[in-house]
Amino acid sequence: MSVPIPYYLALSALLFTMGVVGVLVRRNALVIFMSIELMLNSVNLTFVAFARQFGTVEGQVMVFFVMVIAAVEVVVGLSIIIAIFRTRDTMDIDDVDLLRG
Amino acid sequence: MSALIEIIIFSAAAAGALAGGVGVVASAQPVRSALSLLLVLGSLAVMYLLLAAPFVATLQVIIYAGAIVVLFLFVIMLLHARSGEERPSKLRGQRVAAFVLSAAFYAAILAVLRTVRSAPVSTIGSEFGSAQFVGGALFTTYVLPFELASMVLIVGIIAAVVIGRPFVR
Numbered sequence: 001m002s003v004p005i006p007y008y009l010a011l012s013a014l015l016f017t018m019g020v021v022g023v024l025v026r027r028n029a030l031v032i033f034m035s036i037e038l039m040l041n042s043v044n045l046t047f048v049a050f051a052r053q054f055g056t057v058e059g060q061v062m063v064f065f066v067m068v069i070a071a072v073e074v075v076v077g078l079s080i081i082i083a084i085f086r087t088r089d090t091m092d093i094d095d096v097d098l099l100r101g
Numbered sequence: 102m103s104a105l106i107e108i109i110i111f112s113a114a115a116a117g118a119l120a121g122g123v124g125v126v127a128s129a130q131p132v133r134s135a136l137s138l139l140l141v142l143g144s145l146a147v148m149y150l151l152l153a154a155p156f157v158a159t160l161q162v163i164i165y166a167g168a169i170v171v172l173f174l175f176v177i178m179l180l181h182a183r184s185g186e187e188r189p190s191k192l193r194g195q196r197v198a199a200f201v202l203s204a205a206f207y208a209a210i211l212a213v214l215r216t217v218r219s220a221p222v223s224t225i226g227s228e229f230g231s232a233q234f235v236g237g238a239l240f241t242t243y244v245l246p247f248e249l250a251s252m253v254l255i256v257g258i259i260a261a262v263v264i265g266r267p268f269v270r
Contacts, residue, residue, distance in 0.1 A: 002104035024199035055223030072257030
């Protein structure tokens with residue numbers, strides 16, 4: 001381990017921040033979705049880095065579950081995006097504001 | 102593996118991940134965002150190998166790069182989305198506020214990382230992170246969450262089928 005664990009954590013934090021910026025700034029639903037994937041992946045990197053640091057398997061098991069949930073989330077989310085696109089012909093989240101007060 | 106090679110590989114993977122992250126957020130076309138996401142996922146798979154997690158790296162390539170990115174690309178092609186040209190936001194100052202708050206968030210995480218004294222890196226055996234190693238824990242200690250995950254997958258499949266049905270009024 002010639003690269004210290006905090007380097008991995010700093011990189012993971014930077015990736016997570018990029019995902020946050022993407023969710024906050026972009027308004028294309030697909031790009032927002034990809035930014036969420038970016039955040040999930042950065043957290044996975046943190047899990048694996050800590051698993052390496054403490055020499056335990058739990059971090060890697062957790063990454064497995066995160067991947068399963070991410071796959072389900074992508075399937076359901078993309079089908080919702082397609083359904084919205086079918087009925088409202090848009091992917092801009094500013095156009096989908098029926099719940100607005 | 103010699104130390105220098107490891108540092109070089111880490112630097113290259115980190116540069117790839119960061120470039121891909123910028124690409125995901127800043128690309129005008131969704132296709133480029135998806136391919137940038139692929140770059141991030143590949144770079145992270147390399148990092149997992151460096152962190153002695155070959156099983157997770159394999160899963161990363163198969164599930165994320167193989168399934169999720171392909172799904173994104175399918176949807177982009179299906180909707181032939183030229184939705185890159187975004188109209189100006191309805192909220193004034195949203196972009197600036199987003200960047201400022203995100204920078205503050207990152208600074209807060211870095212401050213925590215600098216203050217916390219990290220524990221020493223434990224020594225691991227050669228089997229650490231292999232499919233056998235992770236699978237052993239998955240099928241003994243964590244077998245109940247594993248089964249629950251399979252149920253979540255089935256629910257997700259059913260949900261996709263139900264949502265994707267033709268719209269009937």
